[in-house]
Amino acid sequence: MQKLDEEWSSLENELNQFQIKHKDYVKKLEEVESMKKNYSQQFNKLKKKLSYFQETLEKTSKTQPFEQIQDDTISLESMNEKFNERLDYMRHISDTFPRPNGIYLRTILGGICVSILNKEEKLNYKEEYEKFKFRITLISFVFSFLLIFIRTYRVLDASFNFLLVWYYCTLTIRESILVVNGSQIKGWWQAHHFITTVCTAILLIWPDSESYQLFRQQFIYFSFYLSIVQVLQCYYQNGVLYRLRALGEKQDMDTTMEGFQTWMTKGLSFLLPFLFFGYFWELYNSYVLFTISLSESCHEWQVTVLCIIFLVLFCGNFYTTFIVVRKRYST
Amino acid sequence: MQKLDEEWSSLENELNQFQIKHKDYVKKLEEVESMKKNYSQQFNKLKKKLSYFQETLEKTSKTQPFEQIQDDTISLESMNEKFNERLDYMRHISDTFPRPNGIYLRTILGGICVSILNKEEKLNYKEEYEKFKFRITLISFVFSFLLIFIRTYRVLDASFNFLLVWYYCTLTIRESILVVNGSQIKGWWQAHHFITTVCTAILLIWPDSESYQLFRQQFIYFSFYLSIVQVLQCYYQNGVLYRLRALGEKQDMDTTMEGFQTWMTKGLSFLLPFLFFGYFWELYNSYVLFTISLSESCHEWQVTVLCIIFLVLFCGNFYTTFIVVRKRYST
Numbered sequence A, B: 001m002q003k004l005d006e007e008w009s010s011l012e013n014e015l016n017q018f019q020i021k022h023k024d025y026v027k028k029l030e031e032v033e034s035m036k037k038n039y040s041q042q043f044n045k046l047k048k049k050l051s052y053f054q055e056t057l058e059k060t061s062k063t064q065p066f067e068q069i070q071d072d073t074i075s076l077e078s079m080n081e082k083f084n085e086r087l088d089y090m091r092h093i094s095d096t097f098p099r100p101n102g103i104y105l106r107t108i109l110g111g112i113c114v115s116i117l118n119k120e121e122k123l124n125y126k127e128e129y130e131k132f133k134f135r136i137t138l139i140s141f142v143f144s145f146l147l148i149f150i151r152t153y154r155v156l157d158a159s160f161n162f163l164l165v166w167y168y169c170t171l172t173i174r175e176s177i178l179v180v181n182g183s184q185i186k187g188w189w190q191a192h193h194f195i196t197t198v199c200t201a202i203l204l205i206w207p208d209s210e211s212y213q214l215f216r217q218q219f220i221y222f223s224f225y226l227s228i229v230q231v232l233q234c235y236y237q238n239g240v241l242y243r244l245r246a247l248g249e250k251q252d253m254d255t256t257m258e259g260f261q262t263w264m265t266k267g268l269s270f271l272l273p274f275l276f277f278g279y280f281w282e283l284y285n286s287y288v289l290f291t292i293s294l295s296e297s298c299h300e301w302q303v304t305v306l307c308i309i310f311l312v313l314f315c316g317n318f319y320t321t322f323i324v325v326r327k328r329y330s331t
């Protein structure tokens, strides 16, 4: 009983100490939350002021390009330089403020804050996203491989389509979270995932008709090829991430930056033929669906709609990748 | 030009002041993040110690129930009382520590922290969730009403089913977030939403056959009824939330608590007949699907599977609501 008493006293002591620390913790929590709101507002106000000032500066530069002011005031050129430094600083610290969710995230998740305010954790989250893509792509790889040979069970086709619908929906959520956290992913890649969700959903409700049987095998081969390309993409993106981290840690910025860009260009050059082959396969899918829609036995609206969707996917993918490549090779 | 110079000086001043405040902000951010981790760990350790001590206390109570110790040490009874106070305290502050995501959230969202550490914002999030349910339920109400009369377009049925699949999936995500934030929602209601997603998905891939036409109209009427019940549920849950908030704000805890519980019991009593009618309609759906599956013209596996699903839904809903009601009316 005495032992119990001693145990209890020691436990009470710990709890009392914890209670004191906890009060301080709650106070700091509330302080930081209110700082996040206030400083975000101040930050946005400063950004606006900088943007107005930039307009004024540009107007002045156009009307008076070589203006030198007397004595101890600074020249336009040096003002421009200092201005750009401040702009860089603002860009650099924008990561430390929470951003509001876009309309899509607000619909799915509500107003929950998904901003990660720590650079290390942001990279971790991106890495986790690539791991997720890699795992589901492996499942898709195995599944589509099996479906090349197992052709008679529509329920298996449907399960595969459901997996794809779920996968692309989940990607749209995760990518929206990445965008809130500063990712530079182009709008087309996000739209591409929405459109692919619709595409696979329509495949799901395509009745088990003659036209379906005419296209089904081609689609399975295409999905199989796509999963291989996605594995290559994952390796590329992981390599970029790995080198981005290393860049953040090393001192010697020049050689490492050069090495990073060289690696990126090599990686992209390796990936491009596979990507473009995939895009032209999408164009071919569109063409085959078009010929199917012209046949007399075809009555399903799914054929025409999918034909249009694959054409849109081809155009968007081709154009966006072309822009990225042109920009990359011109620098 | 001088005006520009003055503008720039004043802007630079603001930026410099902001820079100083921002350094302090970043320092506090990192401090609070590390506090969250450390104090969470300490909190969990203390919880374990309390739980071991509870076992020891219970053992001692059983073997020596009336033990009184000498002089200035406390009795078992008073130790029990103090122990329970501390337990309450621990429960009360558990809301201030972030919780890890479950496996489902980790799969959809990744490791992003969805803990809301502010009581007011937790209630706001719950309210937002109820608003979301209300809005989609209204859309479902209108859509199912139209589908009662527009019977010939399978694509409209499919769109309705897609809406339901998307809605129930989104609910599962939001409910998992609520659970991370301390919601006491029973496991069955979460499972119910997963099962309903599967149910509507299967309806989606049910071929446009005779058996489908035999069940389709009944399902549309059922969905219409369900949307009405869900509107009533939303009013009930919003009423609970509103009174919970009011409870948190008022001083006179006794009468308000009593008033709250009376209102809840009244609200539940009003809701129950509608709920049970819905449950028995699920049983009836199961029965009708069973009879359809016995007919000779029925070859689709969807019929049998949906029959089982509706039966499972009936049993789970009936049993869980029965338990909630029994507990509520016995207090």
Ligand SMILES: CC(C)(COP(=O)(O)OP(=O)(O)OC[C@H]1O[C@@H](n2cnc3c(N)ncnc32)[C@H](O)[C@@H]1OP(=O)(O)O)[C@@H](O)C(=O)NCCC(=O)NCCS
Pocket (backbone or CB within 6 Å): A126, A178, A182, A183, A184, A185, A186, A189, A226, A229, A233, A237, A268, A271, A274, A275, A278, A279, A317, A321, A324
């Ligand atoms: C062409 C491609 C390799 C260029 O990638 P990149 O070198 O990372 O190019 P960007 O500079 O545009 O990338 C900027 C950001 O967008 C992201 N991103 C680019 N393409 C992406 C894609 N398809 N999915 C998700 N994220 C993508 C990058 O990860 C990067 O993120 P970050 O800002 O958080 O670091 C890439 O866009 C790609 O893989 N496209 C093919 C898409 C596809 O799957 N097509 C399907 C048919 S085969």
Ligand SMILES: CC(C)(COP(=O)(O)OP(=O)(O)OC[C@H]1O[C@@H](n2cnc3c(N)ncnc32)[C@H](O)[C@@H]1OP(=O)(O)O)[C@@H](O)C(=O)NCCC(=O)NCCS
Pocket (backbone or CB within 6 Å): B126, B178, B182, B183, B184, B185, B186, B189, B226, B229, B233, B237, B268, B271, B274, B275, B278, B279, B317, B321, B324
């Ligand atoms: C029976 C019922 C009214 C009881 O609700 P309640 O009084 O809130 O009961 P509980 O004490 O179990 O609720 C505890 C928590 O679970 C939540 N919850 C209960 N049922 C829920 C449901 N169906 N969906 C989502 N959340 C639910 C409550 O909002 C509460 O949340 P909180 O802890 O964050 O405050 C409710 O469970 C219900 O509406 N069930 C019917 C479900 C249904 O739609 N059936 C469909 C066929 S008609």
